[in-house]
Structures are given as structure tokens and as C-alpha cells.
Amino acid sequence: xxxxxxxxxxxxxxxxxxxxxxxxxxxxxxxxxxxxxxxxxxxxxxxxxxxxxxxxxxxxxxxxxxxxxxxxxxxxxxxxxxxxxxxxxxxxxxxxxxxxxxxxxxxxxxxxxxxxxxxxxxxxxxxxxxxxxxxxxxxxxxxxxxxxxxxxxxxxxxxxxxxxxxxxxxxxxxxxxxxxxxxxxxxxxxxxxxxxxxx
Numbered sequence: 061x062x063x064x065x066x067x068x069x070x071x072x073x074x075x076x077x078x079x080x081x082x083x084x085x086x087x088x089x090x091x092x093x094x095x096x097x098x099x100x101x102x103x104x105x106x107x108x109x110x111x112x113x114x115x116x117x118x119x120x121x122x123x124x125x126x127x128x129x130x131x132x133x134x135x136x137x138x139x140x141x142x143x144x145x146x147x148x149x150x151x152x153x154x155x156x157x158x159x160x161x162x163x164x165x166x167x168x169x170x171x172x173x174x175x176x177x178x179x180x181x182x183x184x185x186x187x188x189x190x191x192x193x194x195x196x197x198x199x200x201x202x203x204x205x206x207x208x209x210x211x212x213x214x215x216x217x218x219x220x221x222x223x224x225x226x227x228x229x230x231x232x233x234x235x236x237x238x239x240x241x242x243x244x245x246x247x248x249x250x251x252x253x254x255x256x257x258x259x
Contacts (some may be wrong), residue, residue: 068166068201082144083193083207084186091144091156094133099114100255101152102189104175111173115210133158139163142195146174147189153178156187158195158203162213166201172217179213185220187224192221192247201252208233208240218245 074085082091102125105111106118118203119125136143136249140161146154154174161168174184188205195203207214218225232242248256 063156065164067163068159068197069139070161071139071163073163073198074142075137079136079142080145080194081195082190084146084183084190087148087183087186089146089148089153089183089186090186093136094129094143094145096126096129096145099129102129104150105154105173108176109178113125113236114208115173118198132242144187146172146178146183153183154187156184156191158200160189166199166252168195168200168203170203170205170223176204182220184217188217188221196249196251201249203247205245205247206232206242208235209243210240215243218243223247239259 075200079093081093084090087255094110095231100122103119103122106115106125112118115162121130132141132143135143135193141157141159142161143155143157145152146156152175154172158168159171172184172187192203203223205214205218205221207218207230224247225243226246227244229242229244231239
């Protein structure tokens with residue numbers, strides 16, 4: 061069934077370019093593409109109880125983490141996800157990504173985590189802001205950041221990164237202890253904002 065409007069994110073938006081390395085202002089850290097050698101650090105990160113709880117996932121082995129990384133790298137070429145490692149030197153500090161990319165409307169969902177040693181230093185909001193700038197420059201129209209209403213740390217990250225709260229979604233995600241209400245923070249590309257207000 062043909063669409064009556066062009067895709068907001070046409071084919072080649074990602075795959076037509078190498079995945080960039082994005083410096084995080086005010087730090088020595090960068091967002092960089094995932095590397096095969098990150099597998100053991102990813103496995104260790106998912107041993108953290110907080111990451112397991114909020115992401116409802118763990119890596120059973122380094123080999124499994126390596127499979128995740130291969131999938132994250134493939135997703136760039138398939139233009140279904142955009143995944144970065146947050147790193148400085150050879151140290152993995154976290155992850156920042158756009159999931160659930162929807163090409164027609166130009167929407168993506170922001171996701172992230174940081175390792176225990178990297179928390180409390182303002183790294184996550186910087187990573188989200190940097191990813192947001194890249195996404196809007198690449199043509200995304202709307203970005204969503206969702207987290208459990210019980211995850212107050214993620215709520216602070218969203219606010220510091222400039223994402224206003226749009227809605228609370230009842231029982232919108234299942235964690236290991238049951239269904240959680242979710243905060244949906246939404247940020248529009250300034251270009252989208254201008255067009256919306258003209259409508």
C-alpha cells in the first residue's frame with residue numbers, strides 16, 4: 061500500500077554513511093560505534109542489579125554479549141536502530157541508542173544506561189543531548205524517552221537533557237516484578253515545531 065507522503069527518514073539516512081563518533085561536551089568521553097572487543101565489558105555491565113532491573117535483561121556469557129553487539133552493528137546498516145557505546149579511552153561507561161525507529165514519521169525512542177562507576181557525573185544527560193543533536197540534524201522529527209515512573213534517576217536525566225514530560229502511560233511496560241506505569245518524555249525537532257505551529 062503506497063504512502064501519500066514521503067518517508068521522513070529516507071533509505072540511506074544511516075546506511076549511506078559510516079556511523080559517526082560524537083564527542084560529549086565537557087568530558088573526555090565520546091559516543092562511538094560498538095566494537096567486538098566490548099563484549100566482556102557489556103557482560104559485566106549487565107551484571108549490575110540496576111541495569112538488570114530497569115532493562116529486564118542480562119548477558120549469560122561474553123559470547124551472548126558479542127551477539128548483541130553484532131546485532132547492534134547490523135541495525136545501523138538495516139536502519140532499524142542506532143546504537144553507541146559511551147566510552148573514554150578503552151573504558152566502557154555506558155550505552156546510548158535510538159530504538160524503535162519509525163521512518164515514515166521520523167520517530168525514535170531514546171535508550172541508555174551507564175555503568176555504576178560512571179553514574180552521578182552528568183554523563184547520561186550529556187550523552188542524550190549529544191544523541192538528540194545528531195538525530196535532529198539527521199532528520200528525525202520526534203524523539204521519545206520512556207522510563208518507569210519508579211525510575212527517578214531516569215526522570216532526572218530526561219529533564220536535564222531537555223525532554224519535557226508529555227504523558228504517563230498506564231501499565232505500559234513489564235519489568236521482572238510486574239507491570240509499570242511509564243513516563244513518556246517527548247522532544248520535537250525545532251523544524252517540526254515550526255511546521256506544527258503553522259498547521
